[in-house]
Amino acid sequence: xxxxxxxxxxxxxxxxxxxDELAQLVDLDLVSGYRSARRWALIRxxxxxxxxxxRGIYVENSSSLPGETDLAFLALARMLRIPVLTYIRDAQYxxxxxxxxxxxxxxxxxxxxxPAVRLLRAVSSLVGYPxxxxxxxxxxxxxxPNLLPPGSPPPxxxxxxxxxxxxxFVGPMRYEAHGLDLMIDSVERARAMGHRxxxxxxxxxxxxxxxxxxxxxxxxxxxxxxxxxxxxxxxxCMTPRxxxxxxxxxxxxxxxxxxxxxxxxxxxxxxxxxxxxxEADCGLVAEDTADALAAAIATLFEASxxxxxxxxxxARAAASDASWSSRARTIVGLLAREETQ
Numbered sequence: 315x316x317x318x319x320x321x322x323x324x325x326x327x328x329x330x331x332x333x334d335e336l337a338q339l340v341d342l343d344l345v346s347g348y349r350s351a352r353r354w355a356l357i358r359x360x361x362x363x364x365x366x367x368x369r370g371i372y373v374e375n376s377s378s379l380p381g382e383t384d385l386a387f388l389a390l391a392r393m394l395r396i397p398v399l400t401y402i403r404d405a406q407y408x409x410x411x412x413x414x415x416x417x418x419x420x421x422x423x424x425x426x427x428x429p430a431v432r433l434l435r436a437v438s439s440l441v442g443y444p445x446x447x448x449x450x451x452x453x454x455x456x457x458x459p460n461l462l463p464p465g466s467p468p469p470x471x472x473x474x475x476x477x478x479x480x481x482x483f484v485g486p487m488r489y490e491a492h493g494l495d496l497m498i499d500s501v502e503r504a505r506a507m508g509h510r511x512x513x514x515x516x517x518x519x520x521x522x523x524x525x526x527x528x529x530x531x532x533x534x535x536x537x538x539x540x541x542x543x544x545x546x547x548x549x550x551c552m553t554p555r556x557x558x559x560x561x562x563x564x565x566x567x568x569x570x571x572x573x574x575x576x577x578x579x580x581x582x583x584x585x586x587x588x589x590x591x592x593e594a595d596c597g598l599v600a601e602d603t604a605d606a607l608a609a610a611i612a613t614l615f616e617a618s619x620x621x622x623x624x625x626x627x628x629a630r631a632a633a634s635d636a637s638w639s640s641r642a643r644t645i646v647g648l649l650a651r652e653e654t655q
Contacts, residue, residue, distance in 0.1 A: 318330055331638040372400075373400040373438070385433055401441075402431060407427035408452075411489065431453075445565050447563025449461075469634060472576065473546065478548055478549040482516070483497065485517065487517065492556075494554075496554045500611060501608070504612050509611065512530045513552070514547075515531060515532070518535065548577055550579065550597065552581070569587045576627075576630045578629065580598050580611060598610040
C-alpha cells in the first residue's frame, strides 16, 4: 500500500524485495501507491475482470489506515473465493514513543487503528505479522500466528580495510526511542577509553542526526551498492534503540540488512533484535545504557581478528537462512494451502 517510485525506506524496501522474489515464483500483478492512487487502480482492476484469474492476493498494509476501497476490494475477492493474506507490518499508532501528540487527527487515527485492523482481518483469509509481540499488540488470538519478519538480502563479500574503525548505522534518528543520545554518549565513552571509534550514519535527507554533530559522526545518503562501498571502513553495524514497548516487539529491517553486510552487529537488548543477534551469534548485545553500550563497543575493538571474522561469517550465514526468497516462498505456500481448503 506504499508507492514504490518515491524513494526507499523501511516498508518500500520490504515490498520491493518481496515483489522481486514473488515475480520469480508466480505471475504477479502489482497495485501500489497512497490511498487516492490506489483507490482508482483497484477499481480499474476489479472492473477489468482479472480478479477471476487470481489464485491469491498478498497485502502489505501501510502505516496509514486502510481505505474503504481497499476493504471493499478484498471483500469482493473473498466472495470470489480468492485467498487473501494480509501482513500487518507495525502498530505504531498504539505506542506513544512513536505516535505522540494529542491533536484531533492523531487521536482519531489512534482510536480507529484497532477497528481497522479487525476489518482487515475480517476480509482476509490469513494474517501475518513480523513478531509474536506485534500480533499480541493488535489482539491476535491465534496461539501460533503466521510470522513473516523482514528478510535479508543476499550476503555480500566486502573485505575489511586495513584500519576499519567505523560503526555503521542505517536509518532515521527522529525519535528519542531511536537512541541518538545513547549512541553519542556511548561512543564518546568508548573514545575516552582510547578506542578511535567513528560512526557513519546513513539516513534519508531530513532524517539525519541534527546539527551540531560530533566530528567523529559522518552522515551519508546512500542505499544498496552505495552502502556496500562504505563497508571497507566499517568494523561493525550498530542499532542503539532504547528499550520501549514498541522497540521490544519490532523486527527492524535494518538489522536484517546488516546481516547481509558481513559485519558483526552491536545492538541494544530490545527483545526481537537481541534475539536475532544472540541466536545467530553474530555480535554483541548490550543494555540500553551508555555505559553498557560503551563496554560492548570496547569489547568489539579489543576483539581478535579471528573473533571478528567468526561474527561476520555467522552474520552472512544468518542472512542466507533468512532470505527474502524464503519469505516469498512462505507467502506462496500459505496462499496455496488456503486455496486448497
